Amino acid sequence: MSGDRLSAEEVAALVEKAKQGQLPDQPSSGSTRRGPRLRTVDFSRPTKFTADHQRRIARAIDTFCQTSVTRLSTELRTAIELETINTTQATWSGAQAQLPAGSLWVTLDVQPLGTRMLFTVEQSFILMCLDCLLGGTPDKPPRERRFSEIDTMLTQRLIESMVHQMSLVWHDLAGITLSIVEIETFNDASQIAAVSEPTLVVIIESRINKHSASMALLIPWLAIDPVADQLSGKESTAPEADLAGAAEIGRAVATVPVTLRAVVAAVDMPIDEILALGPGSVIKLGIQAEQGVTLFAENVKLARAQPGANGPRRAIQVSGTERRYG
Incomplete structure (x- = not known):
């Protein structure tokens, strides 16, 4: 081939290849226009919680894990590990679908907001903790069994201890406290939030003598909406100015007939x-x-x-x- 022109033999060979479906690749050109990129959007995964919300909540849960490990290890007289392994956003119904079967559902009351969160713990973790509390060893994973009255009382005490530690970190984070409303093997969580409510799911892994189980904290957006700015770190750092503004508004309204x-x-x-x-x-x-x-x-x-x-x-x-x- 000379320049851009093909000889008769080259043209004939090219035609023969075209008949056989063997066209040569076109050389890339700097002027070739790229087609528009398509981005897949999953509308079942909300984005209500910002990166600041997720980072600060995950950091608070890390603190909860550290303080709970110390307390639980002392009470159980055995080494225990807790670690935050994932945070994701989902709808309320989608978040519940991620929970392991057979978990204990702990409904949490959020004060002074009057809202609710959900804390779940796998029963295998609870049973192993109960065995340790009763003098057993965590060498073997516990066999599933129905909870006796003693098991129920010890479980209540164990979860209250964990929720207390969690409440402390939430109080430092947003000035709210958590308390137990009820503990059930299954709960009608639709009473906590609507099925489409944006929800942040924080997954915690627990390990006792290499036996692993999971916990989850489900945080509906409506549960923290009133303190969302404080959670993201955008709240005003001058409370005196807020109080002065409120007092000035009060004085202005006081003269209205x-x-x-x-x-x-x-x-x-x-x-x-x-x-x-x-x-x-x-x-x-x-x-x-x-x-x-x-x-x-x-x-x-x-x-x-x-x-x-x-x-x-x-x-x-x-x-x-x-x-x-x-």
Whole structure:
């Protein structure tokens, strides 16, 4: 071949190869345009928890593992290891599907938020711990058995010890505490969060004499939503400024005029009866006289009161509040 031109023999050979499906590879060119890249998106895996959330929570769980190892090793009189091995995001239903069968489900109450988390522990770990507490050795993995009353009491104490350590690290992390609501072999976890709720799953591996088991902490987004900024480290570090701002708002709102009214009662009557009212007519209101009147601020019920007088003018005396304000 001379330059870019092919000889007759080369053209004939090229045609013959094309008939046999053996076309030569095209040389790469710097000007060749690359096709658009496609990225697979898994919509079943949420991304609500940021990298900061996951990093700080994983660090807190690492601290929990360290403190729990010391306490459990002392109580069980044997070496134990706990290690965070994975953190993933999933929906609440998908997170439950990852849990090993036969785990103990521990529902945790989050205060002062009033939300819930789920902590699970494989029964093999619990049974081995119980054997150690009762004087056994962790040489062999324990055989599965039904929990006796003594097993249940010891399990409650063991998990309370672990949850206490976990509560301490969460208090340092976000100012919240954890406590046990219930411990079950299976729980209706749908009461904790909706099936599509974004959930962070923290997997912890436990090892006793080379026998491994897993634990998991399921954290629905709604459980930490009120403290999400604090978890990510973005919360304001100047609480004095927040308090000053709240006090300034309170002073501004305190001068807003609000209509205060006392209502005796209300009753529905037909129009013809209303038109028939005259001097001396008696309208039965349907409440006891000793109940007095109801005090409203705009349309908000505040208190019960007794009517009376203050000198020559009408007045009421508050006898009990309907709701608390603080």
